[in-house]
Structures are given as structure tokens and as C-alpha cells.
Amino acid sequence: MDHDPFRWGRPRDDIYGKYDYSIANSEHYFQEHKDKYSEFPRMNTQEPIVTGTSVIGIKFEDGIIMAADNLGSYGSLSRFTDIERLIEFNDKTVVGISGDISDLQKIERLLEELKIESSYDDVNIEFQADNIHKYLRNVLYSRRNKMDPLWNSLIVGGIGSDNEPFLKYVDLLGVEYASPALSTGFGNYLAIPILRKFLEEKGIDETKTDSDNFRNIKEEEARKCVLECMKVLFYRDARSLNKFSIVTISKKNGIKLEKNLKIEDMSWEFAKDIKGYGNGQRY
Amino acid sequence: MFRNNYDSDTVTFSPTGRLFQVEYALEAIKQGSASIGLRSDTHAVLVALKRNAEDLGSYHKKIIKIDNHIAIALSGLAPDARVLSNYLRNKAMEEKLVYNRPIPIQLAVNLLADKAQQNTQSYGSRPYGVGLLVVGYDGSGPHLFEFQPSGQVLEFYANAIGARSQGARTYLERNFSSFKSTTERELIAKGVEALRQTLKDTELTSSNTSIAIVGKSGLKIFENEDVEPFLKQETALDLAGIDENSNSTDIEERNPVEQTQVNDTNVETMDTD
Amino acid sequence: MTSIGTGYDLSNSVFSPDGRNFQVEYAGKAVENAGTSVGIKCKDGVVFAFEKIISSKLLVPGKNKKILSIDKHVGLIASGLIPDSRHLANRARQESKNYRSFYKSPIPIPYLVDRIGNYVQAHTCYNSVRPFGIMSIIGGVDEDGPHLYMIEPSGVYWGYLGAAAGKGRQIAKSELEKLDLPNISCRDALKEAARIIYLAHEDQKDKEFELEMSWISLTETNGRHQFVPEDLLKQAKLLAEESDEEEEEDEDEEMQEN
Secondary structure (H helix, E strand, C coil): CCCCHHHCCCCCHHHHCCCCHHHHCHHHHHHHCHHHHCCCCCCCCCCCCEEECCEEEEEECCEEEEEEECCEEECCEEEECCCCCEEEEECCEEEEEEEEHHHHHHHHHHHHHHHHHHCCCCCCCCCCHHHHHHHHHHHHHHHHHCCCCCCEEEEEEEECCCCCEEEEEEECCCCEEECCEEECCCHHHHCHHHHHHHHHHCCCCCCCCCCCCCCCCCHHHHHHHHHHHHHHHHHHCCCCCCEEEEEEEECCCEEEEEEEEECCCCCCHHHHHCCCCCCCCCC | CCCCCCCCCCCCCCCCCCCHHHHHHHHHHHHCCCEEEEECCCCEEEEEECCECCCCCCECCCEEEEECCEEEEEEECHHHHHHHHHHHHHHHHHHHHHHCCCCCHHHHHHHHHHHHHHCCCECCCCCCCEEEEEEEEECCEEEEEEECCCCCEEEECEEEECCCHHHHHHHHHHHHHHCCCCCHHHHHHHHHHHHHCCCCCCCCCCCCEEEEEEECCEEEEECHHHHHHHHHHHHHHHHHCCCCCCCCCCHHHHCCECCCHHHHHHHHHCCCC | CCCCCCCCCCCCCCCCCCCCCHHHHHHHHHHHCCCCEEEEECCCEEEEEEEEECCCCCECCCCCCCCEEEECCEEEEEEECHHHHHHHHHHHHHHHHHHHHHHCCCCCHHHHHHHHHHHHHHCCCCCCECCCCEEEEEEEEECCEEEEEEECCCCCEEECCEEEECCCHHHHHHHHHHCCCCCCCHHHHHHHHHHHHHHHHHHHCCCCEEEEEEEEECCCCCCCEEECCHHHHHHHHHHHHHHHHHHHHHHHHHHHHC
16 A cells, blocks of 8 residues: 555555656656757647637629728737738738738738749730639648648638639638638627628528528628628627728729728617726726 | 761750751651641630551540540640640649639740750750640630640641641641631541541541630530541532531530549550550 | 750759750850840839740730739749740749738839849759740839849849840840830830830841730829720830831842942
8 A cells, every 4th residue: 555645545656656747747858868859848839819700791793792800909908900800912812811910911912922933924814803713721630630720710702713703711721621711719609690681671591501592781881781780790709809901892883982981870888887898996 | 978966965055056866756747647737716726636556446536535625636646635635634733723814825834835945955855756736715716726845835726746747737838818707617528628638548437536726615626426527427418518407516415435543544655656 | 056066054053064054054045045025114114025936827916915914013034935924924823922922012123133133043953944035024014113124044133124035135126225215104104115016027028017005104004014005005016117117128128329
């Protein structure tokens, strides 16, 4: 009987052999044997640092409309208020990015590089929205397989190779899916229900991605719904801002990016009833 | 006897700035049997003459499929063409994998050109000894390119390479302006007619002629008995101007040999010239 | 030629007793009969023009571009072995791409040209490669304004107000010297470049050619390298053809007077 209480309930040395402390102290162990294990342990991004919140998007009869606010949060601090997260690629493609802002900038530069490379040869065949989506999916998926992800979720919108409105999601895992209405991040809980209700009212089955029943949505209606979503997001998402951008791409009118929009017709009446809201304790 | 000191490798310029090894490589194209390429506003066509080394031997492949929208015809060293087509196939797949789109033809031939150029500027490798006609259809319509071992790639309305191809070129130069709005069948017929101009003591038969056509609906390659109708049709065309029996463009009805994997493996195993 | 038969001209990277590198000189010969390239430095940018000799009437007009884009703001045009110019352009593209990814800004053109000059020079140092058989004109607009350079097969490069290479370079040069460079606008330089190419083509009238032009202008193209729009190209061609005919008439008159 081992009378040392420390050892009670632990694997017995006579059965399992002595515990190898170098495992627990692996950091020191590998420090000492740097020549052999210089690469260990290697750590890549474990969490996003400066972040952008939701991007939302919806298809309408001959195009798509997307929106994202201009905030870059540092934890719960509203650190930057002028981040543009809707990236124009060409007049048929836009990429809306949420998640880590430095990784957003990396994606921005990748797209810029792609743009320059595609102008090398006298090809005259432009990348369409679906090509850009596939490219970014490959980038994100290969980075995830390197265990060094770009910490973003993004929505690629525009006109696809089939000359139809295109809207598709992809995230840091390489997961991709399409729907007539999409959102990233917190918007999945706050905006999607509103967007889906809108689709339902229009008699649209959003589970059918290939159907073209987004066609009875007018651009104005879609825009109204998106504005409503942005308002709700600002009400309820603590990492959001009342300044945002909207981009519209339609077959008819091409691309239109509107910046510095403000959320309108808000009512914060209810706020006075919330305990702990605003300056000083009221109750 | 005069000896040319400047023609033994690709890294030596002659005193007049010529690269003889590269020029000799261009000669190798003329050793191969003829290939014809031509295009209309909607389609591009390859027609090629196959050779067999002996009566009991098989005919050597002249038209190679690269992707659903690109094919090449070769004149010259067939093994070199296989290396290049392999490279091109990989690049086409890469484009599909990364961007999910068929590789633009101009981009594809530029890749070939750059690959061939490398072999003309460094010691230890020879230039490719094969000329290619590349046809394809992409977002900007049908295309026909000629590739040369020098690394030169040019886009043509119509062209012919290989043995005795001058006759075909003359025919094409005379007629290419009328190709613009021809039907698929007529375009093939013109290609066959152009190929006839390269013949001497031989006839076009279903076993020595290969045909490929590419358009919006994709690539079709015709070999063996499937070539027969086009050879017959040509005589009809000659006599009656234009074939009036069928003005349909439904080449599918002819049950073409869509190149399948089986055929692709053939490409890999055949290296008879 | 004195070089032939001495044995010093059979390999790259070999000096002759009087200190010449014949293979580099021969590479220069590859340029002398090639299509003429012209580059003009203007107050608001750079204009390129190329005399593309048409080897067959079966070629598709307007395609087979010989002027190459290096980056948004840089273009390259070369006389000589065309495949070599693609090789060099690919290298230049790599350089400017690397610069962008490192510094997040467009590559300064003098720096780019220096790098490319080194690359060309390296091809004169080893017997495992041959020199580039091209004279390449590189130009563009960066934060310091317009730049125009020409790199020779030896790797030597100079900055130019107006550069010309290829078969018609002598005529082109003397015409360029008459212009008020770099105080000309890109729009005017287009017409001059077209005229010069037509003039330089005089010597080989039997051969067909196609005029290819591109430009990088702060006022016209927002500092980007682009092919000249169809209407401007057409206009420049027309003017060039007219002045070409006038010149011929003048010559005829002179002859009659004599």
C-alpha cells in the first residue's frame, strides 16, 4: 500500500512505469533540445484580434444586394469605425468579409494580385462571381489544412458565369453554401430570421438554392429588407455600428457601392427601461 | 567543306543573330504529316492526316483532347506533343480546380509558349520538335492558334502545318474569308478539302483522317468510321456546291467518338510516329 | 566579320583577346532586323508603339499582342525574338508582384528596370544560357511621374525621352529627336508614334504590318497601362497614312523639280 496521498488514484508505477515528466514539461524539454525540435511547438492564429461583424446579402430579380457595417472591434472596444468590408473585385463581383480584419486585408491583397495577373494576357475573359468564390474557397480551405486559417466568413455576391445572380458563403473552414438570403456571424441569428420571413412572404423556398424563385423580389423590396436587418443588427449586436455600406450588383445597372450610410428611424425609447443602460444607475 | 559552327546548341547565336537549333526544330514540323485548322464565327475545326509506319501497324494519333473545350493537332515529333499536351491538360485541370472555369485558350497557349521558350535559352535541353494547332472555345468564342517550338504562338483564322502544307495554306488563304458564317458541316468540309491539297499518291480514308470540331456545345472528335460521312459529303459538296439534303447542324446524330478515358489511355501508350 | 573563325564567338561568357563578348553582340544582331518599337516619354505618361510585321494574311487582325503589361502601371515592348520578350516580361511581372507583396505599393520603375537589367546581364555571364535577343523598352508612371528605359542584350540600360529599337530605329530616332520631349501630351504623342512607325516601315513596304499602341497616362488612363482605344488608334493611323502620302508627294515633287 502506498501511503502517499498524492499518489492515490493515480496510475501505479509498478504497472504503468514511472511517469515521464518530460511530457508535462515538454516546453522546457524541447527548449533544451532545440537543435532536434526547433519547430516545436508551433502556433498559428488561435483567435481573431480586430474583428468585423456580420455581412448580409440577398438576391433579387436581376441581381444581389449586400451590406456590412464599418466597425473594426478590438474585443469589446469599438476600435476602428471606418473599415470598408465590402470589397469590389470588378463590376460583377463583390466580396463581403467578416471576421479578422488583418486577414480581410490579406484577402484584399490576394484579390488585387489576381486582378493584376488576369490582366497580363490579352484574354478578355473576366472572372465572374462564381470564379472568385471558388478561388477564395480554395484559399481558405488550404489555409485551414495548414492549420493556419484566415479567420473570416465571407459572402461572395454578383453575377455568375451563367449570367444569373450569384450569392454564396464560405468560411475559415472552407465550408460553402448558397441561398437566396445569406448572412455571416451574429447575423445568422439576428438577420437570417428576418430575411427568411421576407422570402416566405414572397412565397420563396429558401432551401431550394437552384430555383429561380428569387425573381419575384424587386430591388427596392430587397433593399428595404436589408436596411431593416442592419437596423436590428445595430439594435442587438453589441459589436456593430450605425454606419454601414450597401452594394448592389444588377445585370441592368452594374455595380453601385454606397458608403457611409446611417441607420435611420431608430427608436431607443425602450432603453430607459433597461437596468444598467446608459450613464449612472437609474433604479 | 563549310561547317556551321553555330548550330550545335540553343545557347549560341550565329553572327547574324540566328538560332540554328531552333530553326532546325521548326524543320522537324515539316517531317510530320499535315494538320489543318480553321474557324468560323461559332466553331473551330481540326483536320489531320494520320500516318502508319507499316501496313500492319496502327495509325499514329494526330488529334489529342486537352479538355472539353480544347484539342490540339500535331505535326512533328509525337512524343514531344504528348509531353506538351500532358502539361496543358494539367493546366486546364488546375484552372478548373482553382477557379471552376474552362481555361481561356489564349492563356493556355501562352503557357505553352513560355514552356517552349525555356528550351531555347538554356543549355542541356533541346527545343521541342513539334508544331501544334490548338483549337478551343471559350468566353470570347472559337479560337485557332499555331504553336511553334521557338515559343511563338499566333492566332489564325485558318492555318496548316506539316508536310506539304503549303498547298493547304494556299487553299485556305484563298477561301478563309468565306468561313466566317459557315455551318459546322461546311467548315469541316472546307478543312477536309484543305487537307486534300497536301496529298500526293494517297487518298483520304476513314482510317487516315482525324477530325475535331469545337463550339459552344463542346468538343467532338471523329475517328475511323465516323469520319466516313465527312469524306463522302465533301464530294457531294464539290458537285452540288453545298449539301442540301440536310441543312441541320446536328452532328450529334452521327454518333461521334466522344473521347473517353479509354481513348486517353491510347494516347499515353502510342508512340509510333 | 573579324569575329568569325577566331573561336571566341562560339560560347557565351567568353571574352575575345580585345575584350569583346561576341555572343552578346550577335544577340544584338537578332534585334536589328526585327519589327520597330518606339517608346515616348510625355509630360503625363508614356506611349508605346510597335510595328507588327504580318507574316500571313490568315492571322487574326488585332490579336497576337506584342506589347505586354507588367503591372497596372508598367508596360514592356521589345524588338527581337518575341518569345524572349515574354520570358523577360514574366520575370518583370514576378519582380513587381514581389515588390507589391513586400511593400504594398507599386514598384518604382527605376528599381524594376535595375532588377531586370541585372537579370539580362546575368544571361551574359554563363555559358549555360544565351543572352536575350531583344532590346526591351520599359516604361510607366510611378509616384515620381513618367519613366522610360531601354535595356540592351548586354544588360546595359539607359533612361530615354524617346526610345526606338528594331529595324527602323535610325529613322525613328531622328524623328523622335525633332519632338519637344517630354513636354508633349500622351494624346499628341500617340499621333507622333503612329507616324514614326509608318515612316520607319518605309524601307520594307513589301511587307504588311499592323500598328499596335498602348499607353500609360495620368490624365487619360488614370496611370494604368492600357491598349489605346480603337477610335484613337484609328485616328492616329489615318493621320499617319496621310502624312506618309504627303511625304511621298513631296518627294515626287522634288524629283520633278530636279
